[in-house]
Amino acid sequence: MWGGIERVATLPEERARRRSAVLRRLLGQLFASRRDVAWLLALTLLNGAMAAAGPWLTGLAIDSALYQRDAGQLVLLVLALLGSYLLTLLTGRGQLLTLGRLTQQLLTDLRAALFAKVQRLPVRFFDRHASGDLQSRLVNDIDTLTQLFNPGLSQVLSVAFGLVSTLVAMAALDWRLALACAPILPAMALTTNLFARRARRAFRRARQTVGAVSAELEQGITGIREAQAFNRTEYNLRQFREVNAANREANVQAVAVTSAFAPAIDVLSTLALAVVIGFGGLLALNGQVQVGVVAAFLLYVQQFFRPVQVLSQLAAQIQPALAGAERIYDLLDSEEDPPDPPHARHSERLRGRIEFDRVSFGYQPGQLVLHDLSFVVEPGQLVALVGPTGAGKTTIAALVARFYDVTHGAVRIDGIDVRDLARADLRRSLGIVLQEPFLFSGTIADNIAYGRPDADRAAIEAAARLVHADRFIARLPQGYDTPVSEGGRSLSQGQRQLISLARAVLVDPSILILDEATSRVDTRTEAVIQEAIAAVLRGQTSLVIAHRLSTIRRADLILVLVDGRIVERGRHEELLAAGGQYAALYQRQFRDFTPTGARA
DSSP states (O other), X not given: OHHHHHHHHTXXXXXXXXXXXXXXXXXXXXXXXXXXXXHHHHHHHHHHHHHHHHHHHHHHHHHIIIIIOOHHHXXXXXXXXXXXXXXXXXXXXXXXXXXXXXXXXXXXXXHHHHHHHHHHSOHHHHHHSOHHHHHHIIIIIHXXXXXXXXXXIHHHHHXXXXXXXXXXXXXXXXXXXXHHHTXXXXXXXXXXXXXXXXXXXXXXXXXXXXHHHHHHHHHHHHTHHHHHHTTOHXXXXXXXXXXXXXXXXXXXXXXXXHHTHHHHHHHHHHHHHHHIIIIIHHHHHTTSSOHHHHHHHHHHHHHHHHHHHHHHHHHHHHHHHHHHHHXXXXXXXXXXXXXXXXXXXXXXXXXXXXXXXXXXXXXXTTBOXXXXXXXXXXXXXXXXXXXXXXXXXXXXXXXXXXXXXXXXXXXXXXXXXXXXXXXXXXXXXXXXXXXXXXXXXXXXXXXXXXXXXXXXXXXXXXXXXXXXXXXXXXXXXXXXXXXXXXXXXXXXXXXXXXXXXXXXXHTOOSEEEEESTTTTSOHHHHHHHHHHHHHHOTTSEXXXXXXXXXXXXXXXXXXXXXXXXXXXXXXXXXXXXXXXXXXXXXXXXXXXXXXXXXBO
16 A cells, blocks of 8 residues: 555656646636736735835935934835835735635635535546545645635735835845845745755655545544454554554655755845845945945845745645645546437336346456356346355446446347436436445435435335334334434444335336345345335336345346356256256355245
8 A cells, every 4th residue: 555655655757747737727716706816916016015115115214314314204204114014914914805715715616526526426436546535635635725825825925026026126226236136046046946846745745645544544433343343453553553654754754844945045045134234334335325225125135035934934835735736636637437428318217128238347457357248137027146256246236327337248228228328317217225225414214215305204104114114213212303323323234224225115216226235134024125125116127136045036037147257047946956056056055044034
């Protein structure tokens, strides 16, 4: 795992080139409103002008007091100086308010866009990305942008315009002193560029390790039952210490880079002050410049380098924010499922005839898990998929739902290639019950109605009665209005499975896919549920991945898979009589069960 993070974090120049593109993209979204941009620009220009006016007015005031002895003019200059500082404060506050409003709108839009993107991403994307890392992008990386834009960007804007106005004022005040300070500028630019490059690499790695920490946390919390059951808590602690230590080291390196920047700028600032004092003092002694001009220049030099020092502090915020922005746009730019073709077929309700025509499929290029499968499921048939773990049973169900597209061949429903069907229509006709059902925050009723949110209470209760979920629901404190904790952890595995079954029944699907859906309920409950489902789903196609005898015995067709190939097909009695793979599987797994599903 850490080798991968290290490679990504140090792929350096390729990702560094993206920094400016990422920043342009962010600023383009931030400044989408021309009116707000114009207002912010006006405030920034006025703020820069007022900041530059301060030292100039100070120099004039010194010369008025020393040389002209004009008390009236001195009072006016002091009032003008106070006015310029007041305007600087007001325009600065206006900048912060305007930019703050724009920033919060941007963050709101990005969060909404990221969540919408996650909803549209194909299932294969989540096969390759840890959910903790995705959460880190939606939460931590978004939060770092707040530091980039507010107050960071406001200070950058003030600094940029302040530096320009300061340089113009210095040149206008005395070109000789300005020329004497000029060699400091390239040295400052080189120093800034050097530290910025190093800081960028350091903070990019820091953001990567934050994602790894989030992923490890999410995995450790979600799998806490398994960790305790298998006595793996100490191992998990060691793993977390590793990723946590890597994150610490990455951040220490980043801080080390940025902490060296400010002292370097201080050296250049001191050198510039020495030049002004030495050269300016010499000019003043020779009567070539007034003392007020030298004093103004000293203020300008301090004013020039102070923003650069501010920028050095902002580097600790800007670089991780840019690294976080890269990760955000990586997610936003992730490839989605291709859109429905222009000629996509629409259907209010499919009949449910499933055909696999020489289908091969692999999750990774060149690594097939299904090999040249061909079979037909007629409408209303119950087909069972049987075989050892890893044989490809769940993959077949995923191809029917078009969570993935086939590598070769075609999957057809009602004679139409699923790639030519509108996805919404296809999935509207499906009911899927997984081995590990997920329940959402809300009530019991909300979870049953998840696939059909417009269902009334009578329909919800009817679906629950059908799968006999009403029995345990009636015992809950608030019945159907009982709140469900995240993931349904307050309910037993069997209760979650019953709610998931009721959810599938409620949508009245043309095709019902049960992926070992009753494996978590007791044998007696399973028998009752199977009888109820069989009674209500007449005329509906059922594709069942099962290990239990009750389901397999009543199947119209049993497909036996081994290593992604169909090795046997037929009904229960036929396959038993053939004495092949199915008979061996039956002897190993089902001989302890009677045909009714009770223990012999």
